[in-house]
Amino acid sequence: MSSPADVQRLAQIRSRHADASIDWSLSADGKAIFARVVPGTAPVAIIETTGDCDWPDRDFLIGAHADIEFLLRLLNDAFSEIRRLKPRHNPHPVERQAKPKDYAAECAMKCNDRLFRRWLTECHNVPDVDDPERIVVSVRSILRIKSRGELNTDPAAQARWLDFRASFEAWRAHP
Structure with a gap:
């Protein structure tokens, strides 16, 4: 079962993801990462990379928004399946089994x-x-x-x- 802190952190991740810019891409020279800040507008540079930022890190940053979206969808699907399989709290619980006879x-x-x-x-x-x-x-x-x-x-x-x-x-x- 999730702790209240975990629930709060997941809500923050979902909120940040929903508010973040979309359509991340790498500039032609490979030094800047562009994203669409406002839907329907042209992408703008949001990150300038240094020479120390290798391709794996750039690839990670470019894919971050789409990867988080994918993981949140998987998480929602998993929660839905758990809710479907987990019995709901029954307001009329079955009576406890009788104590074994002594x-x-x-x-x-x-x-x-x-x-x-x-x-x-x-x-x-x-x-x-x-x-x-x-x-x-x-x-x-x-x-x-x-x-x-x-x-x-x-x-x-x-x-x-x-x-x-x-x-x-x-x-x-x-x-």
Whole structure:
């Protein structure tokens, strides 16, 4: 993205180019550069070159106006293409994607839920649901995971958790 200084400089270049004389040419003796200062009038000498001004520099000066015009046209074409391809700011942005589920945290909360503990005892024969550590170890064993963190990183563990949770929800609906 252009800085404000770049935008200002480009505007100045465009302004100088628009105001500059046109039809630059070299005099017959190769010492002066002529340009048409006012449209419809004869060219006048605008630059006197010295003996140290070699042909490449004279050629550069003679072609400067036409070269800048060419480059500005290319730049305008490029900007037009960028604007065409770049999506416009949408005043109705698409809603952000939902934050990924934290199944590990969900599992930890369920392990503290009294009804979930009862379900573990009745449906999975988990003994001593009053011991929080035994519940955590039992759930990890049932889900075949080493830590609850795997529920957020391992798709297979996530699938087992979702099935396990669905079984609990079905039991809870009809205890």
